[in-house]
Amino acid sequence: MLLPLFAWLEGMYNAMLQSPLGVATNLSVWLFASVQAVHLLTLVVVGCAVLVVDLRLLGLGLRDQPVSEIAREAQPWLVWGLVGQVASGIPLFVSLAASKYYDSPAFWLKMYLVVAAILFAFTVRRLVATGNERRASGAAARAVGLVSILLWSGVGIMAKAIGYY
Amino acid sequence: MVLEFCRWLETTTLGTVVAGSIWTFPIVESLHTVGIAVFLGLLLVWDLRLLGVMFTRVRVSEIWRRLVPFIAVAGLFMLVTGVIVFLARPVYYWGQVFFRLKLLAMAVAMANAALFHVGVERRLIDWDAAVVPPRAARIAGGVGVVVWALVVITGRFSGYNWFPSLVE
DSSP states (O other): OOHHHHHHHHHHHHHHHHSGGGOOHHHHHHHHHHHHHHHHHHHHHHHHHHHHHHHHHTTOSSTTSOHHHHHHHHHHHHHHHHHHHHHHHHHHHHHTTTTTGGGOHHHHHHHHHHHHHHHHHHTHHHHHHHSOTTTTSSHHHHHHHHHHHHHHHHHHHHHHHTTTO | OHHHHHHHHHHSHHHHHHHHOTTHHHHHHHHHHHHHHHHHHHHHHHHHHHTTOSSTTSOHHHHHHHHHHHHHHHHHHHHHHHHHHHHHSHHHHHHOHHHHHHHHHHHHHHHHHHHHHHTGGGGHHHHTTOSSOOHHHHHHHHHHHHHHHHHHHHHHHHTSOOSOOSOO
16 A cells, blocks of 8 residues: 555655756665664664663663653753664665565564554653652563664564564 | 684584674664664763863762673673674674774774873872863763764774775
């Protein structure tokens, strides 16, 4: 159903690459690899913002600090890290939208996991992490930290799996 | 001499197992990539504290004490998975200019950490609670962020053979 859209996006990307100055195909490889590098660097920012809170929810890491304090401090890094992930992810996606990603089960699984992880981070996890400290330190909080880590790990593993499936 | 060593590595049991297996390389490479988020994500918290940007109201020593077990384990994990990925194609990687730059960047990161340790860290007791740490500590944090970013970039670029091999 989405295939025409994916094909159109990839066509736009290729047209864009070729139009100005008649860029050589070699450059598109450099461009792709550079955007991949940016995608990895913004991954580090998301990793930083996610883990410092999840470890605390699990009763590990910065456990002398209140969860709400850590969550408040990490929030802008999470938001901007995700903005960077999406901004660098879109050109990677459109460059091979129809010829690679549309038929890749790993790509679709990654997308479902990304949506789930983001929704979880800004709803359940945020409520628990910014609520009162008792709620943020029980078994439920540990479960929330664990679910968050598993969701984001799934995203990362599926991201690499796209190269093979 | 390094080339001879890489050639020999390719003939060892471990080298042939990694290179010959369909599954080992993708799985270990995935783990190495996902590990970036853990190792460098937590190291970023540390560097940002040294820069006086993140968790400025938490003592520097507390950040280090609470995070170092995770950073150390994740770092060891990155080293082991990285060596396995390298073993799949030692001669290829040694011939890649970006792989050598990655080794260089990691050496700079180690030197930066060592300088911090023998330098401004010795007076940590004086600036442990400082919102903005002294200039030497901020430089260590800034160099850490830049150099580890270069490790990620050169690591990604090592997978593309844009340039002719330096050794073949």
